[in-house]
Amino acid sequence: AQSVTQLGSHVSVSEGALVLLRCNYSSSVPPYLFWYVQYPNQGLQLLLKYTSAATLVKGINGFEAEFKKSETSFHLTKPSAHMSDAAEYFCAVTSNSGGYQKVTFGTGTKLQVIP
Amino acid sequence: DAGITQSPRYKITETGRQVTLMCHQTWSHSYMFWYRQDLGHGLRLIYYSAAADITDKGEVPDGYVVSRSKTENFPLTLESATRSQTSVYFCASRNRGPGELFFGEGSRLTVL
Numbered sequence: 137a138q139s140v141t142q143l144g145s146h147v148s149v150s151e152g153a154l155v156l157l158r159c160n161y162s163s164s165v166p167p168y169l170f171w172y173v174q175y176p177n178q179g180l181q182l183l184l185k186y187t188s189a190a191t192l193v194k195g196i197n198g199f200e201a202e203f204k205k206s207e208t209s210f211h212l213t214k215p216s217a218h219m220s221d222a223a224e225y226f227c228a229v230t231s232n233s234g235g236y237q238k239v240t241f242g243t244g245t246k247l248q249v250i251p
Numbered sequence: 252d253a254g255i256t257q258s259p260r261y262k263i264t265e266t267g268r269q270v271t272l273m274c275h276q277t278w279s280h281s282y283m284f285w286y287r288q289d290l291g292h293g294l295r296l297i298y299y300s301a302a303a304d305i306t307d308k309g310e311v312p313d314g315y316v317v318s319r320s321k322t323e324n325f326p327l328t329l330e331s332a333t334r335s336q337t338s339v340y341f342c343a344s345r346n347r348g349p350g351e352l353f354f355g356e357g358s359r360l361t362v363l
Contacts, residue, residue: 145291172352177356177357178356179354179356179357180352181354182352185349228352230349231349237282239284239296241293241294241295243291
C-alpha cells in the first residue's frame with residue numbers, strides 16, 4: 137500500500153520569501169515521487185520527479201525537492217517566492233508494486249504569495 | 252493538436268441522467284486514467300486502463316463505467332448521475348513505467 141500526506145492545506149508566504157511545502161509518503165517498496173502544480177481551471181503539470189537517481193531533484197521554475205528515506209519525506213522548496221507561484225501543489229507516489237499502475241496523490245497545498 | 256483533450260469542459264445534468272465524459276490523447280500512451288478532484292480529497296482514481304480493452308478499478312469506481320476500444324480514447328460514463336458525483340474530472344495518460352502523468356484540462360460536472 138502507498139499513501140501521501142501533505143501537511144498544511146494552505147500556505148502563505150511573502151513575495152521573495154522561502155517556499156516550503158511538506159510531503160511525507162508511505163510505501164512498502166522503493167517509491168517514485170512527484171510534485172505537480174495546478175493553476176486555476178487547469179490540469180496538473182509536472183514540477184519534478186524522483187526516480188531513485190539523485191536525492192536532490194531540481195524542477196521547473198526554480199523548485200527543488202529532496203528525497204529523505206530516513207524521514208520518508210519529499211518536501212518541495214523554492215528559495216524566493218514569486219507571485220506567479222500562487223497555485224495548488226500536489227505530491228504523488230507510485231511504485232513498482234503493480235507495475236506503477238496506480239499513482240496516489242496527496243490532498244494538495246494551496247500556496248498564496250503575498251506582495 | 253497533440254495532447255490530451257477532454258470534453259465537455261462544463262456539464263450540468265440532473266439526477267438519474269446518463270452522462271459521458273470524453274478523453275482523447277494523441278501520444279499513443281499505453282496508460283490512461285480518470286481521476287475526480289474534490290475539495291479536501293485531492294485527486295482520487297476512478298478507473299485506469301493499461302491498454303485497449305484492459306481496464307481496472309481505482310479507489311472510487313462505484314457509479315462509473317469505462318471502456319477503451321481504441322488506444323487513444325477513454326470515455327467515462329455515469330450511468331445514473333447522483334449529486335455526490337458533482338466534481339471536476341481529470342483524464343490523464345502516460346507510457347509504461349514510473350513516468351510523468353499528462354493531464355487534460357478537466358471536465359466540471361454539476362449534478363442537480
